[in-house]
Amino acid sequence: MKVIQHTGLGVAQKLFVFAVAAFMAGSAFAHVFPKTEEPAASAVVTSPAQVRIAFTGPLEPAFSSLTVTNAEGTQMTAVKAKVDPANTSVMSVGLPVLPAGHYIVHWVAVAPDGHRTQGQYPFDVK
Numbered sequence: 260m261k262v263i264q265h266t267g268l269g270v271a272q273k274l275f276v277f278a279v280a281a282f283m284a285g286s287a288f289a290h291v292f293p294k295t296e297e298p299a300a301s302a303v304v305t306s307p308a309q310v311r312i313a314f315t316g317p318l319e320p321a322f323s324s325l326t327v328t329n330a331e332g333t334q335m336t337a338v339k340a341k342v343d344p345a346n347t348s349v350m351s352v353g354l355p356v357l358p359a360g361h362y363i364v365h366w367v368a369v370a371p372d373g374h375r376t377q378g379q380y381p382f383d384v385k
């Protein structure tokens with residue numbers, strides 16, 4: 260099951276952002292969400308070399324993250340996630356060889372305007 264949460268700003272900040280957004284009658288990417296996921300949510304795959312998510316808008320690399328845990332909650336990712344400098348909507352993280360089992364991808368996506376969304380989804384290694 261996919262879980263997506265929006266966390267973060269207080270009411271005053273939201274009103275401020277809303278006011279700014281109202282002034283900018285354009286395309287402000289307030290919240291970004293996964294558009295494509297590799298491996299896909301609930302997929303059963305051989306050990307993937309990486310997890311890669313393309314989001315609906317650009318990410319702020321300093322605050323966005325992508326990690327993978329196993330069924331016991333142990334962190335499997337040993338390296339930091341990278342936002343693709345050529346396409347800042349794409350974030351990926353390399354994986355070690357994963358034994359057969361159930362895994363959870365945890366993502367945090369912070370848009371350049373500071374809006375933060377987060378979620379998780381599972382996949383299985385056969």
Ligand SMILES: [Cu+2]
Nearest residue numbers: 289290374375
């Ligand atoms: Cu927001």
